Amino acid sequence: MDDRTLTFQRPSAEALASVTNALAKKFGNRFSANETIRQQHAHTLTWGANQPPDCVVYPQSSEEVASIVSLCAGQGVPVIAFGTGTSLEGHVNAPFGGVSVDLSMMNRILEVHPEDLDCVVEPGVTRKALNEYLRDQGLFFPIDPGADASIGGMASTRASGTNAVRYGTMKDNVLSLEVVTASGEIIRTARRAKKSSAGYDLTRLFIGAEGTFGIITKITLKLHGIPEAISGGICPFPSVKAACDATILTIQSGLPIARIELLDELQVKAANIHSRLGLRETPMLLVEFHGSAASVAEQAARFGEIAEEFGGGPFEWATKPEDRTRLWQARHDSYWASLALRPGAKAVASDVCVPISRLAECVTETQRDIAAAGLIAPIVGHVGDGNFHVCVLVDMDDPADVKRTEDFLHRLVRRGLDMEGTCTGEHGIGQTKMKYMVEEHSAGTLDLMRSIKRALDPAGIMNPGKIV
Amino acid sequence: MDDRTLTFQRPSAEALASVTNALAKKFGNRFSANETIRQQHAHTLTWGANQPPDCVVYPQSSEEVASIVSLCAGQGVPVIAFGTGTSLEGHVNAPFGGVSVDLSMMNRILEVHPEDLDCVVEPGVTRKALNEYLRDQGLFFPIDPGADASIGGMASTRASGTNAVRYGTMKDNVLSLEVVTASGEIIRTARRAKKSSAGYDLTRLFIGAEGTFGIITKITLKLHGIPEAISGGICPFPSVKAACDATILTIQSGLPIARIELLDELQVKAANIHSRLGLRETPMLLVEFHGSAASVAEQAARFGEIAEEFGGGPFEWATKPEDRTRLWQARHDSYWASLALRPGAKAVASDVCVPISRLAECVTETQRDIAAAGLIAPIVGHVGDGNFHVCVLVDMDDPADVKRTEDFLHRLVRRGLDMEGTCTGEHGIGQTKMKYMVEEHSAGTLDLMRSIKRALDPAGIMNPGKIV
Numbered sequence: 001m002d003d004r005t006l007t008f009q010r011p012s013a014e015a016l017a018s019v020t021n022a023l024a025k026k027f028g029n030r031f032s033a034n035e036t037i038r039q040q041h042a043h044t045l046t047w048g049a050n051q052p053p054d055c056v057v058y059p060q061s062s063e064e065v066a067s068i069v070s071l072c073a074g075q076g077v078p079v080i081a082f083g084t085g086t087s088l089e090g091h092v093n094a095p096f097g098g099v100s101v102d103l104s105m106m107n108r109i110l111e112v113h114p115e116d117l118d119c120v121v122e123p124g125v126t127r128k129a130l131n132e133y134l135r136d137q138g139l140f141f142p143i144d145p146g147a148d149a150s151i152g153g154m155a156s157t158r159a160s161g162t163n164a165v166r167y168g169t170m171k172d173n174v175l176s177l178e179v180v181t182a183s184g185e186i187i188r189t190a191r192r193a194k195k196s197s198a199g200y201d202l203t204r205l206f207i208g209a210e211g212t213f214g215i216i217t218k219i220t221l222k223l224h225g226i227p228e229a230i231s232g233g234i235c236p237f238p239s240v241k242a243a244c245d246a247t248i249l250t251i252q253s254g255l256p257i258a259r260i261e262l263l264d265e266l267q268v269k270a271a272n273i274h275s276r277l278g279l280r281e282t283p284m285l286l287v288e289f290h291g292s293a294a295s296v297a298e299q300a301a302r303f304g305e306i307a308e309e310f311g312g313g314p315f316e317w318a319t320k321p322e323d324r325t326r327l328w329q330a331r332h333d334s335y336w337a338s339l340a341l342r343p344g345a346k347a348v349a350s351d352v353c354v355p356i357s358r359l360a361e362c363v364t365e366t367q368r369d370i371a372a373a374g375l376i377a378p379i380v381g382h383v384g385d386g387n388f389h390v391c392v393l394v395d396m397d398d399p400a401d402v403k404r405t406e407d408f409l410h411r412l413v414r415r416g417l418d419m420e421g422t423c424t425g426e427h428g429i430g431q432t433k434m435k436y437m438v439e440e441h442s443a444g445t446l447d448l449m450r451s452i453k454r455a456l457d458p459a460g461i462m463n464p465g466k467i468v
Numbered sequence: 469m470d471d472r473t474l475t476f477q478r479p480s481a482e483a484l485a486s487v488t489n490a491l492a493k494k495f496g497n498r499f500s501a502n503e504t505i506r507q508q509h510a511h512t513l514t515w516g517a518n519q520p521p522d523c524v525v526y527p528q529s530s531e532e533v534a535s536i537v538s539l540c541a542g543q544g545v546p547v548i549a550f551g552t553g554t555s556l557e558g559h560v561n562a563p564f565g566g567v568s569v570d571l572s573m574m575n576r577i578l579e580v581h582p583e584d585l586d587c588v589v590e591p592g593v594t595r596k597a598l599n600e601y602l603r604d605q606g607l608f609f610p611i612d613p614g615a616d617a618s619i620g621g622m623a624s625t626r627a628s629g630t631n632a633v634r635y636g637t638m639k640d641n642v643l644s645l646e647v648v649t650a651s652g653e654i655i656r657t658a659r660r661a662k663k664s665s666a667g668y669d670l671t672r673l674f675i676g677a678e679g680t681f682g683i684i685t686k687i688t689l690k691l692h693g694i695p696e697a698i699s700g701g702i703c704p705f706p707s708v709k710a711a712c713d714a715t716i717l718t719i720q721s722g723l724p725i726a727r728i729e730l731l732d733e734l735q736v737k738a739a740n741i742h743s744r745l746g747l748r749e750t751p752m753l754l755v756e757f758h759g760s761a762a763s764v765a766e767q768a769a770r771f772g773e774i775a776e777e778f779g780g781g782p783f784e785w786a787t788k789p790e791d792r793t794r795l796w797q798a799r800h801d802s803y804w805a806s807l808a809l810r811p812g813a814k815a816v817a818s819d820v821c822v823p824i825s826r827l828a829e830c831v832t833e834t835q836r837d838i839a840a841a842g843l844i845a846p847i848v849g850h851v852g853d854g855n856f857h858v859c860v861l862v863d864m865d866d867p868a869d870v871k872r873t874e875d876f877l878h879r880l881v882r883r884g885l886d887m888e889g890t891c892t893g894e895h896g897i898g899q900t901k902m903k904y905m906v907e908e909h910s911a912g913t914l915d916l917m918r919s920i921k922r923a924l925d926p927a928g929i930m931n932p933g934k935i936v
Contacts, residue, residue, distance in 0.1 A: 113823065115824070194821065194824065
């Protein structure tokens with residue numbers, strides 16, 4: 001229904017001037033209206049147009065964030081939270097202008113409670129910086145999207161990564177948030193207890209809300225002990241279907257595998273070029289086991305049997321930590337590696353997630369579709385969760401290529417939805433996937449989401465034009 | 469602020485008559501306004517007053533639930549969802565009258581997808597019925613509150629139980645919900661993919677909302693394979709503190725223990741009386757390990773070492789499944805067993821949950837408090853999560869005893885909150901714990917919860933007078 005749709009608008013020139021002047025005065029050299037800086041803050045790893053904010057501020061505390069939001073709320077000026085800008089779906093674009101709140105200076109690790117396996121961090125801390133910090137204490141934070149994203153951005157997009165099959169996603173690894181609401185109030189969503197039934201789950205509501213309800217200013221994260229033993233390696237398969245089938249059986253048999261990642265033949269080729277891996281160019285599963293030494297050995301043996309059942313092998317173990325790091329770095333670099341397949345092209349990534357029983361079918365059909373459409377598009381996937389990514393290499397100067405890619409990405413999402421899946425397993429909706437929200441959720445569900453948006457952000461200033 | 473508080477009221481006599489007449493006509497013998505039935509539907513395992521609904525209906529489909537809610541919405545008549553009535557905090561009371569929607573006839577298991585490790589059930593299915601049904605397929609659903617609660621009620625109170633330390637709570641084990649909203653629309657919160665970043669997490673919003681946003685009519689649950697090996701048993705400790713310290717070290721060392729439950733000496737005594745266990749009356753940890761045969765043996769050995777470090781043991785293994793069942797049944801019956809400690813008394817249970825580093829301190833102080841107050845109050849706990857229950861045996865005819873108990877329960881919650889914990893780990897807020905919401909969450913957070921309540925239930929008809 002039309003009357004239920006949300007509408008947003010650009011602030012008036014007066015309102016905007018009043019806000020930018022006040023921010024410039026308050027933040028001094030932590031304020032910028034420079035054209036390049038503004039464009040950088042609208043940059044996302046997508047092919048959408050760059051829609052820069054009117055200015056960028058760099059707060060250093062929750063109170064400063066609250067003061068920015070209060071100021072903007074008073075004048076109806078949009079506020080867009082910015083982490084590291086590694087979003088893939090246009091989350092940080094500013095279609096209605098406004099203030100980009102760059103949280104990179106809020107990058108302190110405030111508390112670590114080793115005895116409770118949790119910590120409190122500011123949103124600008126990146127996942128790698130956090131793990132660097134934790135290592136000495138024998139702890140780690142498992143969520144690892146490809147980029148070295150900020151924890152705040154990861155919470156806001158409900159990110160996951162290669163460890164999700166064992167450790168869950170951001171929704172499973174956040175105990176509590178401090179948030180600046182759309183009215184500029186600082187609230188906390190929960191306490192530090194490991195579980196609670198005390199009222200509505202505001203933590204989970206802000207996770208994945210992409211900054212459309214408020215700005216996350218502190219995050220209490222669950223941590224894990226670094227496993228006593230880690231082993232893993234890479235296993236070739238005769239086909240993507242065989243690799244998916246092996247994955248399905250691994251999950252179904254309850255093997256507590258920590259990571260199980262698919263690289264199709266094209267992605268292996270890209271990794272060979274980018275990271276000089278020298279791998280055979282055939283579909284591969286990159287796996288890792290965590291646990292005690294005995295348990296890891298047992299898991300690996302059981303996985304080896306499963307792989308063999310589907311014609312996989314021989315398994316190449318990465319026993320030395322540096323070999324393991326090299327393999328996983330190659331996996332994390334897959335986005336950048338894929339660029340090597342078509343120099344000069346833009347890489348446009350999309351992800352879908354389906355029930356695991358449909359995974360082999362979904363990936364196989366997608367490969368067929370890529371071939372039929374004449375695209376260059378490697379596939380990687382967190383296949384243990386039924387989640388995979390396609391990265392299309394597009395010549396942005398060739399309208400026919402752009403059109404072919406658009407049509408393909410549309411069919412990819414459709415295929416995922418037709419198989420009871422979701423249009424995004426972990427990248428989020430942003431701007432790019434808003435068009436699938438009704439199809440995925442139904443109009444009634446989307447209406448309900450909009451009524452929450454309206455309740456929590458009545459003036460529509462929090463990252464407008466995203467999700468709903 | 470007063471203007472932010474929600475107010476509810478009883479419907480007018482005309483509105484009520486119009487609804488009850490329509491329901492009586494539509495539902496025939498699946499409608500009742502009988503006094504006893506009404507009182508049963510306001511019965512919860514608490515000492516709060518019985519506040520019966522005006523009538524009870526027994527729908528058999530989502531569409532029937534939607535028609536009931538639509539009818540009530542049109543007349544401003546409260547709607548209270550009812551599962552098995554095992555709530556401990558007055559969730560199903562009807563302080564403003566209205567219609568109790570008893571979901572016990574919606575108890576079908578609709579789909580089981582063994583290959584995806586999930587299933588779709590109606591809300592009236594109980595946890596035991598579900599596990600009975602799943603057993604032949606080698607699957608189980610781990611969440612197990614003490615009572616044989618309904619899955620809908622468990623979702624609505626964000627229930628957990630003895631397996632939560634390993635398998636999480638209801639929030640971690642629901643993939644998707646079908647819900648009848650306050651306007652009587654049927655919506656679905658998510659698809660069947662194992663993870664998704666597609667918009668707001670409505671699933672988690674309805675979980676723990678205690679029926680104040682809508683009525684859950686279908687639940688898609690994650691399932692788990694029955695472990696290849698299960699072993700466990702019971703281990704005595706010289707003190708509650710020693711048992712808690714052993715628990716803390718077990719968790720901190722990353723042992724993937726499936727269950728670790730504390731029974732204090734008084735609870736052991738109650739279990740001995742109720743279930744004829746013949747155990748030594750000293751604090752006990754009841755533990756269970758899940759995994760492969762080798763992994764279970766390794767876990768058990770490691771736990772044995774930890775227990776010994778704190779003076780625990782000797783460990784008594786329950787190798788035979790029937791012994792294990794008897795032990796866990798005794799644990800699940802602890803509420804009923806505790807009644808044996810003071811025949812004729814009422815058992816009033818409360819639960820708090822604190823960061824695990826504070827657990828030993830919190831339980832020890834609570835035991836001291838119980839002794840000083842002269843109460844009879846056994847303690848059991850899902851101590852792996854920092855969560856424990858105190859069950860006070862009260863003589864309801866003795867006002868001094870009632871007062872003593874009230875004061876003690878208040879101090880218990882305060883103690884939990886003072887240690888960064890929550891006023892309820894798994895029982896929910898209901899009516900009884902509403903008074904702690906501001907203290908736990910702050911006024912700002914509670915305001916935010918209220919604005920969501922207002923957005924999703926503008927007429928205030930969904931289980932009014934609960935949570936917010």
